[in-house]
Amino acid sequence: LTRDMFVRNGIDLSPNAKTVLERRYLKKDIDGRIQETPAQMFHRVARHIAKAEKNYDENADIRKVTETFYNLMTDFRFLPNSPTLMNAGRRLGQLAACFVLPVEDSMEGIFSSLKNAAVIHKSGGGTGFSFSRLRPKNSMVGTTGGIASGPISFMKIFNTATEQVKQGGTRRGANMAILRVDHPDIMEFIHCKTANTELNNFNISVGITEAFMEAVQSDAEYDLIDPRDRRPVARLNARQVYADLVEQAWKNGDPGIVFLDRINRDNPTPELGEIESTNPCGEQPLLPMEACNLGSINLAKFVTGSADAARIDYESLKETVWTAVRFLDNTIDMSRYPLAEIDRMVKGNRKIGLGIMGFADLLFQLQIPYSSERALEVAEEVMGFIQAESHKASFELAKQRGTFPNREKSCFGGDSQKAYRNATTTTIAPTGTLSIISNCSSGIEPLFALSFVRTVMDNDKLMEVNPYFEAVARQQGFYSEALMEDIAGAGTIAHMDGIPEDIKNVFVTAHDISPEWHLRMQAAFQNHTDNAVSKTVNLARDATVEDVRKIYDLAWQLGCKGVTIYRDGSKENQVLSFSSAK
Ligand code: CDP
Known part of the structure; x- marks a missing residue:
């Protein structure tokens, strides 16, 4: 360890964490021999992310920031999403976990999206797609006089491609497919996962509208709409559709549902477009061609006081939130995005997704049952605190670095109190592997x-x-x-x-x-x-x-x-x- 003088020996890694790091995260040579220790990995990440400071202050003390980031991670107070750990300071250099790609209603559009998905999967990112723009099955195809095969048949092609591209040679690419409930092929979509074993690389969710939910309430019919001209082409009974999707979910967990109108009510930049999809696990709604890097604070590390007077250490949590926001904002600059258009979108909105892990461990330490009013209060209190502090941190960063470039076009536009560096700051991810690495x-x-x-x-x-x-x-x-x-x-x-x-x-x-x-x-x-929040009921x-x-x-x-x-x-x-x- 030449450069990392401050690297303390003995990062407290559980045996499982060690195994996961060795299998998937540590740099390997061409023969698969491990080339770095966990300490060197965390140092590689810290140093790479700290370098962004130079973009804003040529006298920035990179070494000091590296040390802060290194300690943040090796104390397991915070970890960035897996692609950052895997790729920071390495050849691929793609650091974000979440992408949403548009799927246009043309052969060129569909296959360019497929190619972009493959490139993203290779770098460890997951992709979400809305297939809602595709013309329904059996529609006429103008150029050939043939008939269209519809969204579900194209999903199978995406699924096959995913199967072939293992993410970064390690994990298989995850996909989300969303179809609006008013798409004419919605019934086929609802049933597509039981009918096809070849959609195993997809999570699917029905994009629900308020109009649909109202039709369910009043037992009414609703319109199915051809996405090409927005004209109604048929009607379905809303309760019947709802009953079918509920029954399918009961059978095998799919489809989930996403409330599109609600997601768009919170879209900070409606002028730039409508949100049609989320990332694979549902926690990150994004515009087409947008990406987001996530990071999670391990709440298990923020308990202080004796066992019977345990409480949350908010001072320490605040410090971690501020450092994590800075880390994630730096990550945007240091990531190499697979497409120029994605780079432009990401740097225009600068969305970050700071969330938490270790919540159940926190409740154990506070001796509060998960299913209790008190636990709900803790959830609201602690997340309210993280959200408020992350906004403040983003506001302060904007003073030094400028607001996100699309801010004038965003819903924060006229409000000087909301001059943020980032269009969003909080997201709650599943932390499937991060929680193993952090042992929480x-x-x-x-x-x-x-x-x-x-x-x-x-x-x-x-x-x-x-x-x-x-x-x-x-x-x-x-x-x-x-x-x-x-x-x-x-x-x-x-x-x-x-x-x-x-x-x-x-x-x-x-x-x-x-x-x-x-x-x-x-x-x-x-x-x-x-x-949004990733949660399995x-x-x-x-x-x-x-x-x-x-x-x-x-x-x-x-x-x-x-x-x-x-x-x-x-x-x-x-x-x-x-x-x-x-
Ligand atoms: O813990 P880790 O950072 O590995 O990931 P996570 O919090 O479980 O998942 C966060 C996001 O990473 C997911 O919503 C997906 O967008 C992406 N992901 C993926 O593409 N493929 C996987 N096998 C796991 C996660």
Whole structure:
């Protein structure tokens, strides 16, 4: 370690974090031999992102900023999204996780979008598409006199291409496909994932309009509209369509729904266009050709005070929010975007998406049950704080660096109080891998299991117990290997003997929590998030279609921007299962 004098030995990495970094993140040579340590990786990232400071101040102390960023990451207070960790300071140099690409209604448009998606996947980014502009199946094709094959058949081509391009040689590209509920092919879309196994690289969501939801309420018909001339071509009964999409979601989790009108109500730059799609996991609505880099604060690291008087350390959290905003704003400058047009869009709006992970761990430390009014209050309070501080930080940055160039054309235009550097600052991502690297609970999700058996490479079985639960169990004297194994088998402690009631109340897991509570938590966070919130509403295997409908209704009533459900056992390859997680 020549340059990184301040690199402390011993970053506190869990065995899983180490494995994930070695498999996917650390620089490798052509023969696959690892070329850097985790410390060197974090230093590579910190140094590269710090370099942006020179764009604004030629006397900037890059070394000092590098050190600040390095400490931020290696204390696991904050991590940028995976492409930044993988690509910063390396040849690809593409740092954003989220992209939305337009799909125009022409062969040229469709295939240029396909090519752009491949390039993005190669760099570790995920792509969202709206297929709503494509003419419906069986429409006339003017130039050939033939008939169009429609959005779903083109989705299959995108799916196949994705299959062939593994992201950055590591993870497979994720895609989101959205079709407006008033597109003439909507029924085929709703059923497309059960009918086609060849759409496995897509999450799909129906783009719901307010007009449609009102038609559902009043049991009315609504118009299907040809996207080419906006003329109504048929009518469907809204309740029937809603019933079908709910039933499909009950069967296999797809389609989700996104509330397009609501998303566009929060579109900061309507003059630049309408938002038609989100990124693959739904948390980041974007304009066509826009990208966004995300980053997540690990809330588990911001608890102070003794165990029975634990509280959130807001001073420290504030400092982290400000540094993270600066980090993410720098990332925009340091990323190499795959297309000039994307570069222009991103630098025009400078959207960033700061979010959180470790929320369930925070609640464990505060001894607050996830499904409680108190937990909702904590969610609103902590996210309200992060959102407000991130806006202030963005405002201060704008004083030094200028506002985002499209600000005059944005909804903040005339308001000098809102002279921000970034058109948006907050997004709550799933943090699928970031949470493994940080050894914390993912995003705002409750824990999936308090203890589980992990099968490691050579088929050894390793018992993993949530550290907060283990600490309490040891302290209160009910810890035993046998009990932890029983818990791994049961997936919940709700019905276990020998565990005090107050512990049972606090240490709830995904399946102890009713779907309504999952959704209320999502809504609490959405209230304080500029973009959207990634959340899975878990349902038990025996949940009914009616249960799913209630969740979809409630998501609309509570002001969510979308909803994704997952009924236990409804997908063939469930990623985590209770006693034999991967
Ligand atoms: O934890 P990590 O930064 O790896 O990612 P995440 O928070 O789980 O996902 C954030 C976003 O990254 C997703 O919404 C996708 O846009 C993208 N992603 C992807 O394209 N492919 C994956 N396999 C995982 C994530």
